[in-house]
Amino acid sequence: MPDPIVLVLTQEFDVTADCVVRILNERGVRVFRYDTSRFPRSSTLTTRSTGTGWHTTLVDSTYGRRSVRLEAVTSVWYRRPAPFTTDPAPQQAHRECAVKESAHAVGGIFTAFPARWVNLPAVELRARYKPLQLKVAREAGLRIPKTLITNDPEEVPRFHRECGTPIVYQTLDSGLPHGPGGRPRGLPTIVPHDLSPDVLSRLRYSPCVFQELIDKAYELRITVIGGKFFTVRVDDTDDEGGPPADSRGFPGTARYTRVPLPDETEKGLRRLMDSFGLAYGAIDIAVDRAGEHHFLKMDPAGQFAWLDDEVPGLDLAGAMADYLSGTSD
Known part of the structure; x- marks a missing residue:
């Protein structure tokens, strides 16, 4: 060889x-x-x-x-x-x-x-489409938040009423250029307090993703490298003492702990990865206060160096080196 x-x-x-x-x-x-x-x-x-x-x-x-x-x-x-x-x-x-x-x-x-x-460029490009991610995740047996993707301002108040909870919105892509290899960057998830016509009229410029706000206890960052799963629990608090909608908005305040992943969630994520043909992916999941896991998004080229700094012994860089050099499947 x-x-x-x-x-x-x-x-x-x-x-x-x-x-x-x-x-x-x-x-x-x-x-x-x-x-x-x-x-x-x-x-x-x-x-x-x-x-x-x-x-x-x-x-x-x-x-x-x-x-x-x-x-x-x-x-x-x-x-x-x-x-x-x-x-x-x-x-x-x-x-x-x-x-x-x-x-x-x-x-x-x-x-x-x-x-x-x-990953292969064509495979990665397809896997980046957030609407497709949510569809495939649901078909793979994963729970997803109630979701609306639209550029029609009249649809959002109706969706808000149907949810019966606060809603969040975010971009379909990152919204901002990625930083060079460090922590994830991009526009954080926003909890809109004002759904006035002036605010909603901005939708005409670009479609957005609206979702129900998960009353989460914590988040999971799951890094998949060549079929191996590395799961890190992310505990964070905002200025009011509760978990923020998006921990990226509060750098330096989170606590990171390596944890096991429930079997059913792992099976669903394996089906998701296999459906796209991905060897690598960084997945975000919200865990609500009842313990239910909600798939949020996947980045087929997500950052991971910062997690190795936060979690001793995680060694994602070593796992990637193993996979690239052929010493692991």
Whole structure:
């Protein structure tokens, strides 16, 4: 069996990638970490057909000259790669065309060779759709909050009355750029205190996700790596002493504890992961005061370095290194 070669497609600054790459280097595993924003500006990608197959080489000339033969790569970590960038000299239309051509070349060439992907780009893109996540989660036997997705202002008050509880809203995507590898970033879940026409009229600009507010006791952050589940309980309080709608809004106040995951919840999450074909995912679940588990969302490229800092012995970085190097299934 050939020695593992791990290709990490990421940004220049990424704390989560740093942790895993360091472990792989310590184990003597060859790693080619690549900032995709360097293509095609300071990198070349060449593939040619031969009598025995294909020969493909990626060369990065940003800081000296580094190269890797892609057919020799055994694992690829699609770790939040940066957008492609081109030489600033061409006109805007030419730059846009160059970026599109680069995406076709890289996507077509990289995904053509056999390797273990975490996760395949097309698989990850599909799994990011929050409406689809909620539908698949429900079909997998998981409980989800009552949900409304709309850009019709008249639908929200009706949904609010049907819930009979406070409602929350959040974006369909992150809403803000992700930070480079640290704690999760994005627009937190909001509990609207004002459903006046002025507020609701803003829906016309963009659809939002509205859900019943779960009277939660705590949250679970579940990290899945190659079929292994790592469950962390998140206890947090807001300014009034109760659990906040979204613990991301209160950094530094949470308590993190590793806990077991109920069998039925794990079975449902396995069905969810299998439905999407994901090798990795970061899942958020709210546990209400009756002990019921409510699936909230999944990030197929979620951060995890901060959890290793908070929970001694969790070692998510080590588990990812195991999976990428082929020492675990």
